[in-house]
Amino acid sequence: MKKRSNLSRLLAVAGGHKYLTYASWVLSAISALIALVPFYYIWKVMQEVLTFAPDFSHAQNLTRNGWMAVLFAVIAVLVYIGALMCSHKGAFRIATNLRLQTMERIVKLPLGFAEQFGSGRLRKIVNESSAATETYLAHQLPDRANAIATPCGLLVLLLVFDWRLGLLSLVPVLLGFLIMMTMTGKKMQEKMKEYQNALDDMSNEAVEYVRGIPVVKTFGQTIFSFKKFKDSIDRYKVWVIAYTKQLRAPMMFYTAAINGVFAALIAGALIFTGGGVTKDFLLDLMFYIIITPIISVTLTRIMFQSENAMIVDDALHRIDSVLNLNPLAEVAQPEHPNGASVQLNHVHFSYDGKNEVIKDISLSIPAGQTVAFVGPSGGGKTTLANLICRFFDPQGGQVKIGGVNVKNIAKEELMNTVSFVFQNSRLIKASILENVRMGKPDATREEIMAALHNAQCDDILEKLPRGADTVIGTKGVYLSGGEQQRIAIARVMLKNAPIVILDEATAFAEPDNESRVQAAFSKLSQGKTVIMIAHRLSTVAGVDQIYVIEDGQITESGKSRELLEKGGVFSRMWQDYQTSVQWKVAKE
Ligand code: ADP
Numbered sequence: 018m019k020k021r022s023n024l025s026r027l028l029a030v031a032g033g034h035k036y037l038t039y040a041s042w043v044l045s046a047i048s049a050l051i052a053l054v055p056f057y058y059i060w061k062v063m064q065e066v067l068t069f070a071p072d073f074s075h076a077q078n079l080t081r082n083g084w085m086a087v088l089f090a091v092i093a094v095l096v097y098i099g100a101l102m103c104s105h106k107g108a109f110r111i112a113t114n115l116r117l118q119t120m121e122r123i124v125k126l127p128l129g130f131a132e133q134f135g136s137g138r139l140r141k142i143v144n145e146s147s148a149a150t151e152t153y154l155a156h157q158l159p160d161r162a163n164a165i166a167t168p169c170g171l172l173v174l175l176l177v178f179d180w181r182l183g184l185l186s187l188v189p190v191l192l193g194f195l196i197m198m199t200m201t202g203k204k205m206q207e208k209m210k211e212y213q214n215a216l217d218d219m220s221n222e223a224v225e226y227v228r229g230i231p232v233v234k235t236f237g238q239t240i241f242s243f244k245k246f247k248d249s250i251d252r253y254k255v256w257v258i259a260y261t262k263q264l265r266a267p268m269m270f271y272t273a274a275i276n277g278v279f280a281a282l283i284a285g286a287l288i289f290t291g292g293g294v295t296k297d298f299l300l301d302l303m304f305y306i307i308i309t310p311i312i313s314v315t316l317t318r319i320m321f322q323s324e325n326a327m328i329v330d331d332a333l334h335r336i337d338s339v340l341n342l343n344p345l346a347e348v349a350q351p352e353h354p355n356g357a358s359v360q361l362n363h364v365h366f367s368y369d370g371k372n373e374v375i376k377d378i379s380l381s382i383p384a385g386q387t388v389a390f391v392g393p394s395g396g397g398k399t400t401l402a403n404l405i406c407r408f409f410d411p412q413g414g415q416v417k418i419g420g421v422n423v424k425n426i427a428k429e430e431l432m433n434t435v436s437f438v439f440q441n442s443r444l445i446k447a448s449i450l451e452n453v454r455m456g457k458p459d460a461t462r463e464e465i466m467a468a469l470h471n472a473q474c475d476d477i478l479e480k481l482p483r484g485a486d487t488v489i490g491t492k493g494v495y496l497s498g499g500e501q502q503r504i505a506i507a508r509v510m511l512k513n514a515p516i517v518i519l520d521e522a523t524a525f526a527e528p529d530n531e532s533r534v535q536a537a538f539s540k541l542s543q544g545k546t547v548i549m550i551a552h553r554l555s556t557v558a559g560v561d562q563i564y565v566i567e568d569g570q571i572t573e574s575g576k577s578r579e580l581l582e583k584g585g586v587f588s589r590m591w592q593d594y595q596t597s598v599q600w601k602v603a604k605e
């Protein structure tokens with residue numbers, strides 16, 4: 018039932034190419050039937066050999082029958098090639114449509130979702146899951162039509178030849194097959210799912226592990242994080258063993274059933290003939306002994322195909338896990354924000370629908386002000402910034418820009434209103450020029466160069482072989498974290514959005530770089546509404562308003578002087594910070 022619905026789902030996205038897929042099944046089945054014709058000629062050859070005439074009078078027949086067998090075998094192959102040509106074309110179209118569907122949905126999803134979902138998983142869905150359905154349609158389904166047609170054709174053939182021997186050879190094979198299928202069926206599907214999940218986990222952990230290597234090295238947590246990766250490998254191993262175990266018993270049983278066929282055939286031969294075996298009967302018996310294994314091989318093929326069907330089931334399930342995600346509601350009647358102020362009214366947010374990470378936060382930032390979010394790690398600063406850019410929608414309350422709920426601002430306009438300098442601004446593998454141009458696709462070279470200059474990037478360009486045209490990320494051209502962030506700032510400068518959010522990079526090794534990033538950032542923030550997520554308190558001294566965010570709530574707010582006088586959380590953080598700076602200076 019389920020497999021059927023998978024197939025009809027796949028065919029539904031095929032459009033007109035559906036008929037190609039159908040054609041491939043028909044051709045493949047026909048090819049299987051044609052492939053049986055040579056058996057008839059082989060039988061005739063065998064008959065002639067057995068009725069061997071000393072004068073070779075039938076030698077001509079012998080060769081002719083041999084050639085006929087070859088001819089039909091070739092025709093069968095040609096028809097099968099035709100089937101594959103149809104199936105490939107259909108499969109490619111279906112997989113392409115699936116990829117497009119998932120990509121279209123991903124584009125419509127909240128921007129923050131990729132991080133939430135895990136980029137490894139996402140890549141797997143867009144690439145591997147669609148590829149799995151493609152192979153399934155291109156090879157496995159025609160193969161299945163072929164595998165089903167073969168025993169059906171043979172069944173007719175065997176029963177017509179000699180129904181008694183036919184029954185003797187077929188009953189054990191079919192019975193064995195049916196029992197095996199019932200034995201494996203559901204349990205196997207469950208095991209298969211677990212196995213796939215464990216495989217997934219393992220590749221995700223591997224990605225995380227590799228990604229985390231710099232952090233791991235810095236903090237000496239090698240053993241801890243490697244353990245997670247290793248645990249995932251262990252879990253995978255457990256499921257692989259469970260899965261193959263599940264297969265072992267039925268396979269053994271089935272092999273036994275096939276051997277039973279041979280015993281039954283020989284016993285049958287003796288019973289039917291009452292011990293006196295005729296030459297004709299011997300001939301039939303030989304023929305059956307040759308043909309029965311073919312049935313069992315095709316049946317085994319069908320069984321392994323059901324494994325493939327499970328893989329596709331799983332792939333479609335993954336694809337649906339993306340297609341079923343709720344996109345951010347489309348803006349029906351877009352409104353234009355009136356100025357660059359930011360307001361949050363009783364905002365509640367949770368990533369998983371259970372734990373609130375933002376608990377009833379309200380704040381108001383007038384246009385043109387600079388504010389800072391400070392507080393312990395995990396308090397919710399980044400999440401808050403994400404909500405302002407509408408990477409996610411809050412479950413309660415409103416986020417407003419220029420007095421308009423962000424839900425009512427057209428996506429394009431929202432993007433042009435808010436810039437986000439991420440903690441790790443990744444640059445893409447392209448020239449610096451192209452990287453900056455992303456901020457404003459129609460910018461001229463002069464505009465880009467001006468932005469780079471304002472973002473204090475002159476020294477970076479000077480040391481690069483081809484200046485702003487140097488492609489970064491290749492041929493040993495790598496930039497430090499601080500340098501990358503300055504280029505990211507140039508990009509945001511070029512975009513020139515009235516609201517800027519900066520998730521400050523935690524720490525840069527070179528103090529020289531740090532002061533340049535500071536300078537670049539203060540240029541960028543001139544005349545703009547700025548929200549800084551500050552990790553170093555030295556940068557918040559001059560801001561208009563500081564919000565201390567702890568455990569999803571604002572626990573203190575005010576100017577730095579007010580907060581210091583108040584002697585609350587902020588002043589304690591400040592003292593800690595001072596000591597750590599002094600300690601650092603003393604150490605150097
Ligand atoms: P901060 O920026 O102040 O360090 P975050 O906003 O990153 O804090 O995190 C706030 C809380 O939300 C933390 O408990 C964190 O574990 C959780 N969190 C952050 N991002 C995600 C996410 N993508 N999915 C689930 N939980 C998250």
Ligand code: MG
Nearest residue numbers: 395398399400
């Ligand atoms: Mg953060």
